Amino acid sequence: MLNRWQYAAQLPNGFFELPRQLYAGQPYYPEAEHQAEQLCRQMAATHDIVVYSDDFRTVRLVGIFPKDATDDTAYFGFWETKDEVEINKLAFDMLRQEAAARGFSRVRGPLHFSTYFRYRLRLGAVPSWGQFDREPVNPPYYPRLLAEVGFRPALTFESRRLRAAAVPAVYRQQAAALAQLADSPFEFIPLNASVWQSLRDEIFGLIQQVFGQNPAYRAVSRAQFDLLYNAEYAAGLCPHSSVLFRHRASGRLAALSLCQPNYQPLNLPFITVPNFAQHYPQLPAPRTLLAKTVGVHPDFRGQGLQAQLAAYAMRSFLAHYDDVIFCLMRADNLSLRFTDGLPVETAHYALFEQDV
Structure with a gap:
């Protein structure tokens, strides 16, 4: 009973x-x-x-x-x-x-x-x-x-781990996107805790716009947003690869990429919020980058910004990481094409339903 x-x-x-x-x-x-x-x-x-x-x-x-x-x-x-x-x-x-x-x-x-x-x-x-x-x-x-x-x-959904041996092939494939960064119409704003605090209102609005049309997404209040995404969370982001793109002409935030190291090898207590400055230097090799939350505002889609966000992270990747996990992407997401044809380890996930 x-x-x-x-x-x-x-x-x-x-x-x-x-x-x-x-x-x-x-x-x-x-x-x-x-x-x-x-x-x-x-x-x-x-x-x-x-x-x-x-x-x-x-x-x-x-x-x-x-x-x-x-x-x-x-x-x-x-x-x-x-x-x-x-x-x-x-x-x-x-x-x-x-x-x-x-x-x-x-x-x-x-x-x-x-x-x-x-x-x-x-x-x-x-x-x-x-x-x-x-x-x-x-x-x-x-x-x-x-x-x-x-x-x-x-x-x-899928997460794909791209190991170090395949990284050179990615750089060859993405050469054009890397070249485009030099004359991009977007300003690149590296993300850390202080930037997050100063732009938190704009970031909140951008995330609602980027993900608001996803299936089963429901708008969250500012208090609910701050419960998970706050300055403490931002302090765990990789400041070299995490970025906001601001459209120079309009001044609007157009895209974001939130990346962080995989802190799992440190076996931190489950309630510990990782901190990049404190915990990244403790990581053993191989160091893995997590490409976590990546998205483009609906008004700026179709301009190749997904590729430019990846290219931005690639500029500093070799100096700080050995491999990368692309995290929790919808199985029908075009972003999966980034690793198509490359050897990857894949984890699968699902959301389930039943008629009553």
Whole structure:
């Protein structure tokens, strides 16, 4: 028998115990798990939040029901479970029944309110890098359990690691983009914590514009934005490759690229926010660059800015890194062409859905 809790001001006792057990001794841990209480508190005004569990012994499942739904989709998130299918069938049956009673026709997840926050499952075996910062991770049996309770992939994603041996080929392929930087109509603004603070209003607006049309993206408030993307976060970015492009003629921010080293080899505590000045010098070889959040404002697309953002990072890459991971790209994203034909290690992810 499972219990049902309607969220009211705080999460139930024991909410965090199951993931502590499941990930003990693993080289990965769910991103922002420690922020769940604060996130639910912020989102409760616009979402009904319902927790289903057997007192957090076997399964934890959260139903997320938008109060002002613009489509017919409810969500599930904060799902953690032991490898037991029957109790998951009960939990997801409760979720589907409630979604149907509330007028929703499908359930999608795992997704913590918006694609802005944690979402997706990682599929297959653990890749060589273990877990990069904010990569969705989970026990390997999770996708199978979702299939067994009736879910199917709705959107798929990839991360691709390009090892050092293939880097020279990239420079040959991107020679034209590198040459274009010399007379670009855009100003390049290297990103660090102080620049982030001074331009945070513009950055917030740019990110909303760049990613606002992505499937399942919902606009976030400034408080929600600052929860994950703030000066402390910016201090972990690579200041050599992270950049804003400002259109010289109009003065508008046109594109951004947020990159950072893969700090995973340092085995920092999960709640530690990496800091480039402190932690980059401690990294052993090979040093890996994470190409994380890269995008172009809709008004400036079609001008080759994706290639120029990559070329900007390439100018300093050889002095600071050995290889690179292109992180969490939609499987149908044109950016994937950057590594087509090159030897890569690929990790796969999916967002799942089911009709109710």
